[in-house]
Amino acid sequence: MAVLLLLASGGAQAAAFDAFNDYGGVGLLQTPTARVSDPGEFAVGVQTLHPYNQLQFTAQPFRRIETTFRYSEITNRLYGPEDFSGHQSYKDRSFDVKLLLLDESQYLPAVALGVRDLGGTGIFSSEYLVANYRCYDFDFSLGLGWGRLGARGGIRNPFAAISDHFEDRPERSESGSTGGNRLFRGKEIGLFGGVRWQTPLPSLSLTVEVDGNDYKHEFMDNNQDVASPVNVGLSWRPNRYIDTTLAYERGNTVAARISLRTNFNEWRGAPKFLDPPRPTPSAAAPTLPDASATPVAPAGPVRESAPTPPISSARPSPVAGLEPALRKALSAQGITLQALRIDDGRLTVWYTQTRYRKTAETLGRVARTLADTAPADVTDFTLSELRYGFESYRVTLARGDADGLLRGQIAPEALQDRVAITAPAGDTRWDEDRVHRYPDFSWETGPALRQSIGGPDKFYFYQLWWRLGGTLNLTPHWNLSAQVGANLYNNFDELKLESNSVLPHVRSDIAKYLKQGEDNIVRLETNTFFPLGTSLYGRLSGGLFEEMYGGVAGELLYRRFQQPWALSLDVNHVWQRDYDQLFAFRDYDISTGHLTGYYEYRPADLLVKLSYGRYLAGDWGATLDVAKYFRSGAAVGFFVTKTNVSAEDFGEGQFDKGIYLVIPFDFFSARSSRSNMTLSFRPLTRDGGQKVRDGMPLYNATTTVPEFNAGSALPIY
Numbered sequence: 027m028a029v030l031l032l033l034a035s036g037g038a039q040a041a042a043f044d045a046f047n048d049y050g051g052v053g054l055l056q057t058p059t060a061r062v063s064d065p066g067e068f069a070v071g072v073q074t075l076h077p078y079n080q081l082q083f084t085a086q087p088f089r090r091i092e093t094t095f096r097y098s099e100i101t102n103r104l105y106g107p108e109d110f111s112g113h114q115s116y117k118d119r120s121f122d123v124k125l126l127l128l129d130e131s132q133y134l135p136a137v138a139l140g141v142r143d144l145g146g147t148g149i150f151s152s153e154y155l156v157a158n159y160r161c162y163d164f165d166f167s168l169g170l171g172w173g174r175l176g177a178r179g180g181i182r183n184p185f186a187a188i189s190d191h192f193e194d195r196p197e198r199s200e201s202g203s204t205g206g207n208r209l210f211r212g213k214e215i216g217l218f219g220g221v222r223w224q225t226p227l228p229s230l231s232l233t234v235e236v237d238g239n240d241y242k243h244e245f246m247d248n249n250q251d252v253a254s255p256v257n258v259g260l261s262w263r264p265n266r267y268i269d270t271t272l273a274y275e276r277g278n279t280v281a282a283r284i285s286l287r288t289n290f291n292e293w294r295g296a297p298k299f300l301d302p303p304r305p306t307p308s309a310a311a312p313t314l315p316d317a318s319a320t321p322v323a324p325a326g327p328v329r330e331s332a333p334t335p336p337i338s339s340a341r342p343s344p345v346a347g348l349e350p351a352l353r354k355a356l357s358a359q360g361i362t363l364q365a366l367r368i369d370d371g372r373l374t375v376w377y378t379q380t381r382y383r384k385t386a387e388t389l390g391r392v393a394r395t396l397a398d399t400a401p402a403d404v405t406d407f408t409l410s411e412l413r414y415g416f417e418s419y420r421v422t423l424a425r426g427d428a429d430g431l432l433r434g435q436i437a438p439e440a441l442q443d444r445v446a447i448t449a450p451a452g453d454t455r456w457d458e459d460r461v462h463r464y465p466d467f468s469w470e471t472g473p474a475l476r477q478s479i480g481g482p483d484k485f486y487f488y489q490l491w492w493r494l495g496g497t498l499n500l501t502p503h504w505n506l507s508a509q510v511g512a513n514l515y516n517n518f519d520e521l522k523l524e525s526n527s528v529l530p531h532v533r534s535d536i537a538k539y540l541k542q543g544e545d546n547i548v549r550l551e552t553n554t555f556f557p558l559g560t561s562l563y564g565r566l567s568g569g570l571f572e573e574m575y576g577g578v579a580g581e582l583l584y585r586r587f588q589q590p591w592a593l594s595l596d597v598n599h600v601w602q603r604d605y606d607q608l609f610a611f612r613d614y615d616i617s618t619g620h621l622t623g624y625y626e627y628r629p630a631d632l633l634v635k636l637s638y639g640r641y642l643a644g645d646w647g648a649t650l651d652v653a654k655y656f657r658s659g660a661a662v663g664f665f666v667t668k669t670n671v672s673a674e675d676f677g678e679g680q681f682d683k684g685i686y687l688v689i690p691f692d693f694f695s696a697r698s699s700r701s702n703m704t705l706s707f708r709p710l711t712r713d714g715g716q717k718v719r720d721g722m723p724l725y726n727a728t729t730t731v732p733e734f735n736a737g738s739a740l741p742i743y
Contacts, residue, residue: 032150034703043158043165043222046269046285048073048095049080049106049142049150052121053279054235055257055273057175057218059167060158062126062137064289066656067091071285077102077248077276082285083687085662087654088630089128093662095119095685095707098149103246106482109521116246117480119707120146121209121685135159141209142175145683148197149245150174151674155208155216168219171238174565176184176216176239178255185214197243211507223263233259233273241276243457253277275373290656293693300697301381302359312402359391360698362466364412364502365459371405376456378412380468383690385411389421390431390438397428410450411601414555415457415503416523419587421596442583449587452560457502466567469496474511476540479707483523489516489540490523493548504554528675529713530614530687532574532642536711537603539573546607548573553722562587563728567668567721569714575600575642578616579720585728590626595619596719600642618642618718620649624725631655633663642716645669649715653688659702661688675714682715 044063047053049213050071052061064589073079081097098118105111108475124140135157154176156169164727165571171197172183173388185192195212220235235257241250254277261271271284353363353373355400360381367374371397371558382388396407408422423445430436434735478486495509518541558564577600585592597619604610604658620639627634647669657663664685671678686706 027089028736034096035281035589043224044162045222045263045271046071046082046084046283048075048080048273048281048283050080050096051092051124051140052083054167054222054233054277055259055271056237056239057167057169057171057220057235058124058138058142058154058156059139059165059222060126060128060130060136061089061093061155061165061285062086062124062138063292063605066289066291066658067287068286068660068662069269069285070285071269075281076272076279077250084285085687087662091124092124092126093685094122096122099485100149100246100248103248106118111482112484114483114485118147118397119480120144120147120150130159142173145616147245148173148208151208152176156219161226165224166219166657167221167235168217169238170215171218171504172215174243175218175238176212176214177243178216179214181215181217183210183212183511185210186213187723189416204651219256226602228267229263231261231263233257233261233271236412237275250276251278256627281564282498290477290658290660293658293660295658295690295693296696298692298696299742300695304391305355305359305398305733308398311398312434316327332494348400352395353461355395355399356392359395361395362462364462365456366461367459368401368404368525370401371720372408373400373404373406374408374410376410376412376417376429376459381699382698385418387698393423393428394432394720397425397432397611409455412456412502413720413729414505415454415501416554416557417452418729419454420446420448420450422446422448437447449560449571453557460502462523464502465498467496467498469494471495473514476516476535478540481523484517484520487517487521487540489518491516491544492515495549503556506552506554506671508550510546511546516540516544518544525711525713527677529643529645529671531616532602532713533711533716534713535605538608539552542605543573543607546573547609548607552574555724555727563724565724565727570609571600572719573719574603575718575720576603576611577601577718577720581721581724583728584708585624585725590628592624592725594622594624594656596622596720598718600718600720616642616644620717641667641669641714642718643713644670645671645714647671647715649717658693659690660693662686671714671717677710677712677714679710679712682708682712 038709043061044052047058048055051058052063052169053059059474063086063540064485065086065088069084071082077100079099079101083095084192085093100116103116105114105116111184117135120143121452123144124138124141126138128137130136137157140154151173152171152173154169154171155169158165158167173408183192192211193213216237216238218238220233223232225232227535235254237257244250256276257273259271260272263269267286267288269287271283273281275281307589324527329743338650356363356377361379363377365376375390379388393407405425407428409421410420411418427436427441427444434527458633472492474491474493475488479486493511494511497505497507499505521537521541522538525531525535532624547570549570551567551571553565553567556564565581568578577598581594581596583592583594599617618640620637622635622637625634631654638648640646647667649665651665653661653663689703689705691701
């Protein structure tokens, strides 16, 4: 008992009814429940129950929506012919979604509707309606299951009363299809349910359930013996980040699962002890008579119509004495001073930085630095960050507020409504006061991983390589960038799959690029940016854009400051690079382009992109991309592309689609970084609906500041 009490200590979650089930979603063992995790919850898990092994990714993007992506292995079935796949066991991808329809109340249970194995082959295909009600430390669930979850049957499908169509349920779908032809179909449905008991030990819970699956209709005739439909399991959650289960299922088989979980709304990543400390008062810091100040802007929401602090036509005050000290102090913070001006007691500075992901962090460091270095007669500061020569915003605060922040006399929270956030000038007048000299150069290097998961010839292909990249800024608006890769180790020699596409092989020959381009030029391009008005931006690009294409491109973007919508038009003409990814090209070129609308639905932190245009194979169509951003900077999203290519010509999968996860690098680093790692999962790499990366997108170069849109976020740290 003493050992159990020790294991139960250390931040365990009391009455944690959001434990995961065998399929990665919140549930009991084989069955789902109407419980969900907190918004922002994310987990990675592995599970085994012979003959199935699973790798699971679960995200709770919204309070009522749970999503799970899963790789499954059927250990006693081969993937394909032995002369091609060898002894590789069968692999399958699948996607689940659960919608919480009703919250639990005093008299009514929580109710959820879900689909398991949506868009997959249908190995675990199920739909369900489930209810949960809690009584003290017991959480009871009861559900109706269609498909695999209701295979025991016994209840006529209620939808069959609407149409005979619902009595016929296809057993399997083509890999990559939506699986919509299976939803809520079948002659009979079945009951499932159970109870989770939260034991007196906060980290332990006991589960008993009745499984709705009889295991007599398994994929590849892989039917299983069932001694009992009752499954029992013990879940252990020793702390916030670990969720495990050990169970006895089907009356004859042991199952085990472990998940690592966190919350993207709460996670702040590793402590940044390698970042420079925030500025503190130096011996030379001017002493002000009073650290308090009158706010320079009234409280309230940011408005695009707020006046931009004017640049006076009067002769500016000399800055020669201030510039060297300010340049040095900002450089110590990882920030580059670009320009400065003093007019009528207001010091305006323009700067660039590539280190801090959060704008508020940058603003706080710049404000403290100005308070420590500016002459005592300066009464206000205006801060403006530049990206590719474009002003992103202007933030103005009183000198006393900045001094109080520097000396720790004013908390960042107190400045929430004491700063003026206004639109940038929309031109290049700041260049008249530029003190930074061009050209300048920056570079980075480090290891990288290239991988492909779930192929028929081998489950996991990878390459460990070393990347070396650099950017030469010739002017504030014109740069040259390059990245090369050197192979360290890979297993691409085992790649066997050849493209059978009837379309031009614009992406499906990826295996040849991986095998022949071990040491490659990843990117060698030039980009120039130019303003065309207050809210209109332009870009021209040329070079080797990516591993498979190079060419010339242009883009126009209309984006009003702090407005939730934007519109862009990009066009390019690209040539397909040779497989060795050096300087040669293959005999394929094409012009593509897209009109793209962007919309930020800020109450839910959603970015929606809808584009229409011509793709690399010459097909025309549209792409919908929806991403949910969390307060930590992580994001999850999905994309769907449908073009005029028929499902037959597109091949397996019928149309292009996938999901992705964006994780900031500084989650794992002790030093701040603005770089992200993107993990994409798509059923197959085909040739229809494929875009090219053609330079630095203007939307990223002109991003408005998300912290300014969130009512709970601070504008300055």
